[in-house]
Amino acid sequence: MADRGTRRLAAVDATAQALGLFAGQKAAEAATLVPKLISAEFDAKADLISLEALADWCVRFSPAVATDAPDVLFLDITGGERLWGGEGELMRELAARLASNAIPARLAVADTPGAAWALARFDACICPPDHQASKLAPLPVAALRLNEADAAQLARLGLRTIAQVIGLPRGPLTRRFGPGVLLRLDQALGRLPQALNYRRPSSPWMQRLAFAEPVSTPDDLARVAADLCGLLCDQLQTATRGARRVVLVYHRLDGANPVVEVGLALAGCDPAALLRLLLPKLEEVDPGFGVESATIWAQEVEALKPSQAELDSTQAQAAASIGPLVDRLANRLGSDRVWRAVPVQSHAPERAVARREPLSLGQAAGWDAARPRPLRLFVRPEPIEAPAALLDAAPARFRWRGLWRRVARAEGPERIGQEWWWLAPDQTAVGAVRDYYRVEDEDGARFWLFRAGLYGGEPAPRWWLHGLF
């Protein structure tokens, strides 16, 4: 890579280090020291992409994977280590898989991300719970992930190990260095939380199945899904919980992870219902050369409300019986394609309706029954010609889609003004009103027309058709 004109080494591997090269050395110097040096251009973007790919692959160990550029991966294995038989086993398996793919790595397990980072850099081990302070104490200050200025300052003051920093009083430390040093220290020791950008939230409701031989036929994939659903629902049922989202991931031999996700309207733990929702989506899963393991985990887990037979529970019963229907339709057509309409306080008719989950409990208020509203409302009002309309009266005839219709009876106007509280002051205008008329033509068809704007206003008022009764 280039740094102010001189080319420097970005990273060196183990053999180069043994020969005396280090990162940051001038490339010319390195070339003279080691004539047969093989070097490649440093491409930060490609590095990032491959780090993301590695994070995707690591999903088979835990759903919560976070990357920390340029070369750090955090995995949250809370609750998931039992699937491998303990943290040590998990670490060994991960190290073995990375080694077999020729990816050099150092691993450490700890309670907090900060402590894990420090231990991985300097002292790869498993830190027993709540023992971060004693494990971190002998490490150098660089293990705290400080920025360069603070690290240099600490070195100048003679603070070389973390034990020395822990022993200092906090007030003067903050005054001298600002909040950064103490923040990192507290995060490493677990006194303050640290938020990481995980791909998916970690979840203890997780099950995993690994296969001796890779699986690729659709029947086998379906059977795997059935088994995993059964295991997950058993786990949920023993804790009397239900899940509202279930994610099933197949881990292929070549590292890709096709994902199948299912959502439920009511939290449930019925394996047959889950399987019925998953099976149609399995057809899009491409097993590639074969699937070596599969993981399922549940998100949005809630306590199951025990169903109680009440005397007048028609609403609850209806919700319980149509829950599966709503799930099937939402998962097949899309969750935004199934809804219930609720009223919204708004002047404009097109905004008076909002969409909600179909099974959310009902609202009391309805729409204003005194104002007539059409059954069909066009998304965009259609322009009509209404010549010779008198001042406040509905037009005597109008032309829609090329046909002249004579108005037999009319009702109105209903004036709907702007919602001025949403608009900037220069966008509001006194004349920006709509006068709605409900008209019936000779054949009895009813239309909902409006005139946008007042007579004598700046742009001449135009007539539109907004809906049909």
Next chain:
Amino acid sequence: MPGASRLQTLRRQISALQSDGRATHGVARFGDERIDEHLPGGGLSRGAWHALAGNGLEAETGAATGAFAALLARPLSAHGVAVWVLRRDDLYAPGLSALGLPAQRLIFVRADDDASVLAALEDASRSPGVSVAIGETDAIGLVAGRRLQLACETTGATVLLIERRPYGGKPSMRDEASPSTRWRVSSAPSQACEYGLGAPRWRLELERCRGGRPGNWTVEMKEEDHGPYPLRVVAELADHCMAAPDRFAAAG
């Protein structure tokens, strides 16, 4: 009278034979003899599917057919949930509640094409909590109609199928699926009233009815009391002799 009761027993035996032992689910009456006597069982049969069609522009906009479906669905959805499957997103919930179908018991579903609409209707009519399902589709084939019939009979849900081409275009070739009743709905002039428009009126034509006979009525929506019978028959024959309402009544 003994003759009438024997006739009724015979009718019941014949309908039991016709349905091959499948349970019948009762009827929804219109509340007026002039319509009810045309329909088998004295009302619109539940546990079956019915087709509603319109004339002219109604085939695209589906306004009168939609209003009739909403009025029919009001008594049918008293004990259960109503599902309306749309292809085009222009059904306005305040308009439905003005026709008496409250939004609390109505679920909207939007599908992309006819096959999805029919699949969703079949799914809904098989679910135990759904009492009426309304769908808007262009054409329904023979096989799909039969499946819908079987799904309705299993659970007792009623399906109202509105024939609508939501984006215009030519009507597609349709196989003659056979619903229990086939209606044609068009709008009719309403009676003049002092304050604005009176109750809306429609012309109903029962074109085909399995086990009944066709008929022609002009009906009006009952505005008050929203009782069990949403419609009131105004006249029976198509060329009625109602007093012609005042035309060109100016708006107030």
